[in-house]
Amino acid sequence: MKLTIDIGNTCAKLAVFDGKDIIDSIIVEHDQPFRIAPFCQRHDIDGGIWSTVKDLTADFCDSITSLPFPMLQLVPGVTAVPVEVCYSTPLTLGPDRLAAIVGAWSLHRGHDIMVIDIGTCITYDLVTSSGQYLGGNISPGPKMRFRALNTFTSRLPLLTRQGDTPTVGYDTATAIRSGVIHGIRHEIEGYISEIKSKYPNLLVYLTGGVDIDLHNSEKMCTFADKFLVHRGLNTILLHNEEQNKE
Incomplete structure (x- = not known):
């Protein structure tokens, strides 16, 4: 299973994929990074990807980098994309x-x-x-x-x-x-x-x-x-x- 994190200007949205199907999702406020790990623990996730349109606090960054599986950050112009x-x-x-x-x-x-x-x-x-x-x-x-x-x-x-x-x-x-x-x-x-x-x-x-x-x-x-x-x-x-x- 894969984790995707879309961090916008107002909140962060997380989704879990089984193949191409979304099986779970959650909205996390910017001051609630502590909710990320418990959400992920509900699933057998082996990798993930995240993107952000704003600068994040150290706590929020740590909540992503400390997850027990590799997380790729989408950086336009750097990360390979299929288009x-x-x-x-x-x-x-x-x-x-x-x-x-x-x-x-x-x-x-x-x-x-x-x-x-x-x-x-x-x-x-x-x-x-x-x-x-x-x-x-x-x-x-x-x-x-x-x-x-x-x-x-x-x-x-x-x-x-x-x-x-x-x-x-x-x-x-x-x-x-x-x-x-x-x-x-x-x-x-x-x-x-x-x-x-x-x-x-x-x-x-x-x-x-x-x-x-x-x-x-x-x-x-x-x-x-x-x-x-x-x-x-x-x-x-x-x-x-x-x-x-x-």
């Missing part, structure tokens, strides 16, 4: 973006694929049918947009995405909420339409840790998979293990 990375600055590429692309590509090789990941940021990444990862775009996620409206104005309140989102806001709260949520929806639909004009048979994956009601945007996506990054991490780990046997 061709065409990003001109691979060392600055977010490992979660790369893992998500590898996860989607491993499930649908031979297809053009765009992965949309909604979290702290919203990322849009593209891999071609020939296995070339071309790169993608990054924009603020919903929480960041709400916070920016509050931080960079004098009177706009800090809101969340919960609440009414009419097409036209009827007060300040709904104007902000609708502006953020519908803005994200139009952004996603715009990206899908533009990329599909160049890649007509494009498959679109929607993933990430933030659940928001996007109405028609979700219908434009071919698949939804909240474990896409983990599937990519597992694929990268198996790829490296096979290379080491050669």
Whole structure:
């Protein structure tokens, strides 16, 4: 069995794979590294892989390096991956973006694929049918947009995405909420339409840790998979293990 750890800006997510199947998972807050070892002890794990988009505390690093099986860290531009990375600055590429692309590509090789990941940021990444990862775009996620409206104005309140989102806001709260949520929806639909004009048979994956009601945007996506990054991490780990046997 294999362990995958995806450390994001808000929390860490762990998953255990038996082959290509996820059999267990857990969310660990950044101040709870002590939960990692007991979770792993529930399974017969012989190897794992981890990635992070933020600097970790010494305690969190120790909780990973002290596990009783080898742990590979995914470092874009350094760690071998089963796709061709065409990003001109691979060392600055977010490992979660790369893992998500590898996860989607491993499930649908031979297809053009765009992965949309909604979290702290919203990322849009593209891999071609020939296995070339071309790169993608990054924009603020919903929480960041709400916070920016509050931080960079004098009177706009800090809101969340919960609440009414009419097409036209009827007060300040709904104007902000609708502006953020519908803005994200139009952004996603715009990206899908533009990329599909160049890649007509494009498959679109929607993933990430933030659940928001996007109405028609979700219908434009071919698949939804909240474990896409983990599937990519597992694929990268198996790829490296096979290379080491050669």
